[in-house]
Amino acid sequence: MINISDLHKKFGKNEVLKGIDLNIEHGKIYAILGPNGSGKTTLIKSVLGMVIPDKGSIEVLGEPIKKGWKYRKQIDYLPQIANFPGNLKVNELIDMIKDLRNDKGNADTLIELFKLQPYCNKKLSNLSGGTKQKVNLVLAFMFNSQLLILDEPNTGLDPNALIQLKELIKKEKENGKTLLITSHVMQFVEEVADEVIYLLEGKIYFKGTLKALMAKTQQTNVEHAIAALTKTEGYG
């Protein structure tokens, strides 16, 4: 599905990715974890072509993405911070994205699911953070792309919406889609992820199932296992 080899990226003097090799298989849910500033978002943005790597190659669906843009039709992306043009209404934004992608999508069911009907005619600048995140989710889930990349999807959501989100993620997996998710909420990761990719200082420190992670760190709880991973590196 995605093949990354020897990916390097520097921002000025700050070396964010230091040689990432990664193979994402079809039909699984991957959680990308790591402390703040470990390069999770940079990795995701490199796959999307928003960040241009200094070195290394990325293939999506067997095609190298360099200079390409059509492959993004196969990716739905949920950005970390829901920044939208503030002068648009929710409806207008959804229609615009539909038009830009040439795809009708199924926004209506999602709007109903997240109970966004009362906000449809409001401007995005007037929405609360959580509501914006729901709109963000609608935009990410409304198309039927093979690959879903969710950057901290649970930020700002109320418990009800969180349950709906988990349901949505499960449903997408059943439909045979591949998901890449970053999150700092370990309980959420534990519930949805098949495999964990742990990034530390720009390198992949661990990749495998949650079970393998707990076995490696000899912990019984994911949160502690992750903390242990960070510590070993920190003291090592």
Add this chain to the structure above:
Amino acid sequence: MGKVLKYSFYDLIRSRWSYIYFFFYLALGFVLLFLNNDLSKAVITLMNIIIVLVPLIGTIFGTMYYYNSKEFTELLLAQPIKRSHIFLGQYFGVAGSLSLSLALGLGIPFAAYGLLKSNAIFDFALLLVVGIFLTLIFTALAFNIAIHNENKIKGFGYAVLLWLFMAVIYDGIFLLSLIIFEEYPLDTFSMIATALNPIDLSRTLILLKLDISALLGYTGAVFKKFFGTQIGFWASMLVLVLWNAIPIFLLKYKSSRKDF
């Protein structure tokens, strides 16, 4: 690119500032024509205003739009759209809406005055062409400045400096150099120096078209010899096209290499 352009354009023509800009030209046109009654003088006054104001509005609007549409840009970057189309679409959206305000704002009063039937239509058309060129050029320069500067304040600062340099400082240096080197033949130098600044070039083109090059004194005669001819006119147009094409190309180049 068409779709990005469409949304940028719609976004802008709904904005208050486009209307203010439009009504300003509308009022200016009506006032100058109906209080002045002399078409040629009205065109000269308009020229003096357009040549300073259009570049200023182009640079300010261009940088402002780029920074304000950061969210829109980020949203578009994750969509299956070619990168260069995102930025060129936004650029033409801004430049297009500004040009529309200018063309309609001046066109309506001139049409109402009965210009379409008079000979001055060509002078007026040249004024509009030059105004649109200046809008395209300075918006493109503004986009270049904005894409190279993440910091808004810095970007604005550079944009205003660029305008100040082109509209004021350049002429000062030009005149100073004419005084300092007055003992040398300066015809070629002054012609090249004029052609290199789009604002000066536009001014010269209009003055020559209006047949008042006598106002320019001795150099006027030299200018008339070059810019007044068909070749001179088209060479000037070519320079304006280059002034437009190079920043657009640089914008395309930079946008394909930038991280977001």
